[in-house]
Amino acid sequence: MTGLAEYIPSGQLLELSSMSTQQLRTELAKILQVSAKQLIYMAAVWAELERRGEDLTDLRRGLGQYLPMIAAGALDAEAVVRHAGNTTLLKALATLPVPEQRRLLADGHLRVLELDESGQPVERLRPLPELPATEIRRLIHGGRVIPIEEQHVTATTTATASNQPWRVEGSFLVVGRTRIPIADIRQAIKHHRGAPIKLQDWTDAEVDILRQYGPEESPHALQQRLPKRTISAIRTKAIALKIPLGTTRPVWSDEEDELIRTHYPELGAKGVQALLPHRTVRAISLRGAQLGVKRRFGTNPPAEKRTMSAWSKTEDAVMRAHYAKGMKAIQPKLPGRTPKAIRSRAVTLGLTRRQDEAMARARKLKSPTS
Structure with a gap:
């Protein structure tokens, strides 16, 4: 503890070394409790400054990024104390109701279904700090923890799909973790054989589908209707036929709408974006307007928001x-x-x-x- 001696008097260090393990654990629990209370107080200060219209952008780093969530009641302060360095976990927890957050913190682990070496699903208890970011996003999303029964269904589907060594995703051939553009495969075969590949002509039925749904749907959505055509082929054919292609945005779920109704008034679009990382700030602002949810600034809003x-x-x-x-x-x-x-x-x-x-x-x- 040489480095600690610069900040803590030697008498206190000697006192710590003489304490039993249980006494040290009790002392640490008290300190963590105080830290959580301090965070709640800091969140209250943050909320008051925002009410007065202060711009706190420069403070939204480190622990400061979680204070708006604590102030809005979206994130339990104890979670920040225990997992301050795990941004992915804290953002996932903030999508859950606070009682559910506290239950998870008390348990300290999640029931996870994993595939063993033979590809069979196995249930395991994984401590929260040990969960990788991908597992956190898979197990906690949409305002709930995915139950083990639902994980079983997903694992069974994955195991069935994994029996085939390759699969097609859009305009890519996926082999293991490698994604190969199908257009590149065609080009390679063309050069190998020394003759161009004759592509299958578009049928009248396919052209009718492109004309009917093209102006309203994106190429990705159209590919679901035209499974034999790549996204590149759909775009090329649409250009040849002078058919404008539309764009299809992901549909907003009930859970996302509820998050916006609950937290948008206090956190604003940027704050809610931390809870919905797959949505842009602009998209959240527009959805808030569609739902009739307005930002609350108290009695003294920022200058740019006043009329x-x-x-x-x-x-x-x-x-x-x-x-x-x-x-x-x-x-x-x-x-x-x-x-x-x-x-x-x-x-x-x-x-x-x-x-x-x-x-x-x-x-x-x-x-x-x-």
Whole structure:
């Protein structure tokens, strides 16, 4: 403990070395409890600053990125204390109800179904800190923990598919972990045989499907209707027939809508995006508008979110009388006006402090010396 001696008095280190293991565990539990309470207090401070319209972007790093979630009641502070370095786990936990988060923290593990060497599913208890990111995303998503029964269904499907050494995914041939574009395979065969490959002509039925659904659906969606055609072939044929192809966005699930309704008012689009990493900030903002959910900023929203009223003659008179005294003197006399708005109005009225100071200096120079 040589490095700790720089920060902790030697007397305290000796005291720790003399404590029993159970005493040390008890002491550590107390400290962790205090840390969780401190996080809750920090979250309350964060929420108050946001209510006052402060921009806290520069603080959204380290533990700061979790404070908005704690303040909104989306993430249990104890989870941050225990797993502060595991961003994937904390974001996954934040999609769960807080009681469910606490149950998982108390258990400390998840029931995971894995395939053994023979390809048979085996149930195991995996501690939360040991779960890789891919397993966390597989087991915790959509606002729930995937039960072991549902994992059995997925594992059976995977085991059946794994009996075939290759599979086709869209315009790729997948062999193990290798993805090979089918177009490249065709090109390689063409050069190998020295003659071009004759592609199968489009049938009338396929062309009808392309004409009917092409303007509304993306190439990926169209490939489900045209399983014998690659995405590249669909695009090429659409260009040849002058058929514009549409775009199909993923449908919003009920769980995603519920997350937006619950957390968008407090966290905003950027905060919710941490809970829905596969959605963009813009998509979340648009979905929030579609659901009629609005961002809450309290009684003092950020300047960019306010709808400022026109300046009254009384306010202009206050500006002319007190602006030269400085912002601290004039802002209390103009409630509801931000410093930025006051400076902007001063420019409009020609009341810059530098001009006033220059005029004062000129008057002083003209006055007789005492």
